[in-house]
Amino acid sequence: MSGLLSPVAALGRSMLALLAYVGRVAIFAGATVAHVFRPPWYWREFGWALMQIGWLSLPVVGMTALFTGGALALQIYDGGARFQAEFAVPSIVAIGMVRELGPVLGGLMVAARVASSIAAEIGTMKVTEQIDALVTLSTHPMKYLTVPRVVAATLAVPVLVAVGDSIGILGGYLVGVTRLDFNAAAYLKNTFDFLELWDVTSGLIKGAVFGFIVALCGCYFGMNSGRGAQGVGRATKSAVVTASVLIFAANYILTEVFFAA
Amino acid sequence: MITLTHVHKSFGDNHVLRGVSLHVPKGQSMVIIGGSGTGKSVTIKSVLGLVEPDSGRIEVDGREVHEGDRDAFLARFGMLFQGGALFDSLPVWQNVAFRLLRGALKRPKEEAREIAIDKLRRVGLRAAVADLFPSELSGGMQKRVGLARAIAADPEIIFFDEPTTGLDPIMAGVINELIREIVTEMGATTMTITHDMTSVRTIADRVAMLHDGVIQWEGPISEMDGADDPYLAQFIRGRADGPIEAVR
Numbered sequence: 462m463s464g465l466l467s468p469v470a471a472l473g474r475s476m477l478a479l480l481a482y483v484g485r486v487a488i489f490a491g492a493t494v495a496h497v498f499r500p501p502w503y504w505r506e507f508g509w510a511l512m513q514i515g516w517l518s519l520p521v522v523g524m525t526a527l528f529t530g531g532a533l534a535l536q537i538y539d540g541g542a543r544f545q546a547e548f549a550v551p552s553i554v555a556i557g558m559v560r561e562l563g564p565v566l567g568g569l570m571v572a573a574r575v576a577s578s579i580a581a582e583i584g585t586m587k588v589t590e591q592i593d594a595l596v597t598l599s600t601h602p603m604k605y606l607t608v609p610r611v612v613a614a615t616l617a618v619p620v621l622v623a624v625g626d627s628i629g630i631l632g633g634y635l636v637g638v639t640r641l642d643f644n645a646a647a648y649l650k651n652t653f654d655f656l657e658l659w660d661v662t663s664g665l666i667k668g669a670v671f672g673f674i675v676a677l678c679g680c681y682f683g684m685n686s687g688r689g690a691q692g693v694g695r696a697t698k699s700a701v702v703t704a705s706v707l708i709f710a711a712n713y714i715l716t717e718v719f720f721a722a
Numbered sequence: 723m724i725t726l727t728h729v730h731k732s733f734g735d736n737h738v739l740r741g742v743s744l745h746v747p748k749g750q751s752m753v754i755i756g757g758s759g760t761g762k763s764v765t766i767k768s769v770l771g772l773v774e775p776d777s778g779r780i781e782v783d784g785r786e787v788h789e790g791d792r793d794a795f796l797a798r799f800g801m802l803f804q805g806g807a808l809f810d811s812l813p814v815w816q817n818v819a820f821r822l823l824r825g826a827l828k829r830p831k832e833e834a835r836e837i838a839i840d841k842l843r844r845v846g847l848r849a850a851v852a853d854l855f856p857s858e859l860s861g862g863m864q865k866r867v868g869l870a871r872a873i874a875a876d877p878e879i880i881f882f883d884e885p886t887t888g889l890d891p892i893m894a895g896v897i898n899e900l901i902r903e904i905v906t907e908m909g910a911t912t913m914t915i916t917h918d919m920t921s922v923r924t925i926a927d928r929v930a931m932l933h934d935g936v937i938q939w940e941g942p943i944s945e946m947d948g949a950d951d952p953y954l955a956q957f958i959r960g961r962a963d964g965p966i967e968a969v970r
């Protein structure tokens with residue numbers, strides 16, 4: 462009997478563990494938000510984080526968007542040709558980019574680049590007692606390390622997404638005009654005629670949420686890093702994996718919400 | 723001034739502190755000795771609240787340490803960490819002057835830099851070191867920068883975790899003198915962890931030996947050599963045979 466039930470018990474245990482884990486991350490998130498609104502604010506750290514997360518992620522996000530926009534144009538042309546809808550390539554590329562692929566791919570690239578580096582940096586600070594040193598120097602690690610990074614990511618990722626959207630549309634345009642014989646002016650007209658402001662805004666909102674998730678995961682796993690180089694390695698891996706999964710989950714939930722609205 | 727009463731702390735199955743009781747009088751230099759891994763660092767970290775004890779009381783000036791204003795409490799302390807714990811994103815002088823560049827003790831940048839350079843000189847480092855980054859320094863130099871940071875804001879209570887480990891004998895002598903000076907001139911209360919018996923003899927007013935999770939012996943430095951505690955005797959004479967097992 463107990464042999465039969467043990468998989469169920471194991472499943473129950475891991476569900477409880479998962480819930481406890483989600484609870485801890487949620488508490489961390491709540492504490493972070495609470496600290497955002499209370500001084501002191503570390504502006505230098507914030508500026509540094511904006512630079513690291515925003516500016517230095519531009520090449521990665523731009524390249525991703527460019528190639529994705531190009532591939533998207535080819536795929537939609539191919540698929541659209543099956544029911545004589547090739548003309549819709551520009552608007553579908555644009556809508557697909559700004560509503561879905563721009564934010565999701567941008568978020569994932571930032572997760573790979575930023576969640577990992579934040580987790581490794583803060584994790585190393587943890588194992589070399591730098592976090593303890595901060596505390597003894599009367600500086601709250603959450604205010605000094607977490608808040609600047611989370612706020613910077615929440616503000617910077619939407620901007621990255623906007624840039625990525627434009628570059629993605631450009632990628633589609635380049636492929637459309639050079640490979641698929643679209644007229645340049647007609648391609649642009651078709652792109653913007655059907656694009657609504659809400660398409661863009663909803664994508665930017667996703668970007669802000671993804672940015673928050675990425676920096677939060679990096680900080681959470683860094684702060685809770687185990688001891689030694691292995692501990693930091695595990696923290697880095699968990700930060701990237703968790704941030705990526707949470708981005709997909711949040712993307713679905715946000716899309717449902719926007720869909721219903 | 724600092725009083726620990728029956729402090730217990732375990733990490734999983736590892737029962738590190740099993741009822742540590744210790745009193746450090748104001749203005750005195752307490753040195754904690756004991757084998758590596760016996761919980762000396764955990765003991766001083768629990769006074770600062772960096773480690774939460776499982777049970778027991780820790781009081782500073784008769785007040786439980788986790789009650790009251792934490793910023794005001796921490797502002798009275800300086801701490802040298804065993805590994806230095808310098809912030810590797812900041813140049814040396816900003817590490818030393820960290821407390822003077824933000825928060826309640828904030829000074830103008832120029833003044834903070836001057837204080838930092840002065841403290842660096844006191845730990846035997848040239849002013850040129852001020853603009854280097856911690857990763858550009860040797861281990862012993864990092865340790866001394868950590869020491870300069872601990873004393874930068876002239877705290878009343880200072881903890882030194884293995885201040886001379888990794889230093890050459892001459893530099894170790896300089897640091898021992900400096901710690902002694904801080905106690906006698908500034909009237910600071912200090913707790914120092916060390917394995918170095920020369921250090922113990924230079925720095926200590928009182929000595930406490932931690933073994934098996936409790937304070938095995940505690941008393942004034944003058945009584946250390948004559949004490950008949952077998953653990954203490956083995957430790958201070960560095961013998962392989964005795965009640966302390968070599969394999970721990």
Ligand SMILES: Nc1ncnc2c1ncn2[C@@H]1O[C@H](COP(=O)(O)OP(=O)(O)O)[C@@H](O)[C@H]1O
Pocket residue numbers: 733736738756757758759760761762763764765
């Ligand atoms: N954060 C921690 N997590 C788990 N174990 C720890 C932690 N800090 C210290 N320990 C363990 O506590 C014991 C005492 O450590 P420590 O106080 O650093 O020894 P030492 O007397 O050499 O300073 C060691 O076995 C160490 O592994």
Ligand SMILES: [Mg+2]
Pocket residue numbers: 762763764804883
């Ligand atoms: Mg130690």
